[in-house]
Amino acid sequence: MxxxxxxxxxxxxxxxxxxxxxxxxxxxxxxxxxxxxxxxxxxxxxxxxxxxxxxxxxxxxxxxxxxxxxxxxxxxxxxxxxxxxxxxxxxxxxxxxxxxxEKINTFKERKESPKKPEFTREYNREPRVKTLDTPKAEVKQELAKTNKEVTEVKQETQENSSEKSTKKENTEEK
CATH class of the missing domain: 3.30.70.60 (Ribosomal protein S6/Translation elongation factor EF1B)
Structure with missing residues (x-):
């Protein structure tokens, strides 16, 4: 039985x-x-x-x-x-x-001694932020060059637009 x-x-x-x-x-x-x-x-x-x-x-x-x-x-x-x-x-x-x-005690034991989870990477991922291979000084020089080129282009376009406007005024006067 x-x-x-x-x-x-x-x-x-x-x-x-x-x-x-x-x-x-x-x-x-x-x-x-x-x-x-x-x-x-x-x-x-x-x-x-x-x-x-x-x-x-x-x-x-x-x-x-x-x-x-x-x-x-x-x-x-x-x-x-x-x-x-x-x-x-x-x-x-x-x-x-x-x-x-018994069940209450085993639950308390589990609750009191939590295991730290072990994190392992299953794959190798490249970092999200890529670092530049060139030093900061070189980057600053390159940036200064591009800024200079941009300002030159702006000046040229302003000169061209002012020349066009003076030509229009001259043609209108004739």
Missing amino acids: QETKFNNYEIMYIVDDQNPEKANLIKKEFVEILTKNNGKITKEEDFIRQFAYKINHKNSGHYFILQLSTTPENIADFNRIFSIKQKQGDVVRKLVINLDE
């Missing part, structure tokens, strides 16, 4: 609070599902509370909070039945938390 493993869970689910009798029937159904195969409820709370915002066009809901020890199969059945009830509009939301210390 196979031994069943029990895990500790905390389950919170919200039921539509418009019909209290229906809320209690849903609660009984969920408790029955979660306690089959010797599952045990250790703590149970329920209350009605306003939502911070509308959920499925509802302003408030009947909250049920259970702390229990049950099998993962019972949790799977609970999730399946909950999704059916949610499609019918009887329940609003749920939250299932596994409270097993």
